[in-house]
Amino acid sequence: MHVLAVDTSTPATAAAVLDVSDTAVTVVSEHRVVDARAHGESLSPLIAKALAEAGIAPGDLAAIVAGVGPGPFTGLRVGLVTAAAMGHALVVPTYGVCSLDALGAGTNGRVLAATDARRREVYWAVYDNGERVEGPSVDKPADLSLDGVDTAIGDGALLYAEVLGVEVGEEPRYPVLRALVEVAADRVRASAVGELLTPLYLRRPDATPPPGVVVT
């Protein structure tokens, strides 16, 4: 069955069509643009391209899998509202997966997955043989306790490699859509009930009530 996957939790806007069989998840077509300010412009054209290249119509999709972050809010919402609206229009289930899992799931040993959270912080999680054991959280790189962590991956890890003091892999830098769908594959195969795509914001909106405001 064909599945659409999208992730906009990092500067990369990514869309792919994948085939989920009983035993495997295979990428049929995949497109990506790296531009932290262009998620809104890029995503729908990338989806259209991925569908065309896969030779299928939107109506042929059986499910949509979206990375729910954590990630910078504005871009993240583009991916989630796109996935939710397409799921609504096509009447197919949508499944959310933590975007860091698309870096850490399937890794061996103890691995830190970290993406750039701006403001000198990273969104991070720790994986033990591919299973998330800590996070997702947002913190300053120097504040992470990396006991037993062998390697780190993700653009956040690359950005703060010196502070982290562990071996940092060059790739993958951004969430891997095949890995994202692997995490949701059992739900896809079972045609499980879809879920509301709720972003992992991890931070509150920056706003404080000014003095003298009347609330009724």
Add this chain to the structure above:
Amino acid sequence: MSNEPLVLGIETSCDETGVGIVRGHTLLADAVATSVDQHARFGGVVPEVASRAHLEAMVPTVQRALDDAGVTLDDVDAIAVTAGPGLAGALLVGVAAAKAYALAAGKPIYGVNHLSAHIAVDTLENGPIPAPALGLLVSGGHSSLLLVEDLAGRVVQLGATIDDAAGEAYDKVARLLGMPFPGGPPIDRAARDGDAGAITFPRGLTAHRDMEKHRYDFSFSGLKTAVARWVEARQRAGETVPVNDVAASFQEAVCDVLTRKAVAAAKDHGIDTILLGGGVAANTRLRSMAVERCEKAGIRVRVPRPGLCTDNGAMVAALGSHLVAANVEPSDLGIPADSALPVELVSMVRHEARAL
């Protein structure tokens, strides 16, 4: 009847998630979810709070509009969406959603201008708009005088506020007077029991010299400050602030300038129809003063009902329907949300770099 375009419109430029459906000039659905309550304690719209609310409300509001109209997405001929101007992050949620619906359902998409949509909504109640017409658009984010030569593509801004929007001044004065956000409705209510002639507040940009340089522009920042100074002086003197009189006198100053300049612009351009739109057009004093002054000047004034003056999806659908009927080229899926979309761009065809 059935060959008139059926258009679904999405609006997310501020704190209202609006989804409207129209067929031709007939309103079929106008579903609105608002996050206004979440902004009240901040005394103004918080962009991130608004954006979060848009994401949550989008799919349910689209479904509600489809249910209300008794149509399916397949029935729809086109999707229209506010591409700007407005809050960048808020606009983006609507634009991304509209693209996704258009892509999934195989429909054309029209990224349209929020200000022109405020003008177009009047077609749902009062039919086609004569050309040329003058638009007076007043809301929390805008105060503009528009020359509408052709709603499908030729709209020119004659003037706009050079500082605060009129609605913004209402919010700030309301806060000063201990009234809740948004300030329009409570000031309008208080003003009914006040004397509009009690205090003479300044009329921005109406002095002789200003009328040469800023004939069609507005300024409400000085008015807001004048109200603050006046109230502070009473408080310092230990006097009770006559809240109703302040509200009425402030409101009179705002409406006086808005209607005076609109009538002048219409006369200057030989226009016989003024269209009022935007959230402040729901204000009872602005409506009555506009009618009064336009009648005297022999100008017809058209105002949608208050519920269609504030931001909604029906206005976006109304403009979309007009564009479809006028055979305007749809937008491509690569269009951006443009927080500073110029008035002159009624709809966006593709993503083009434009001079800022």
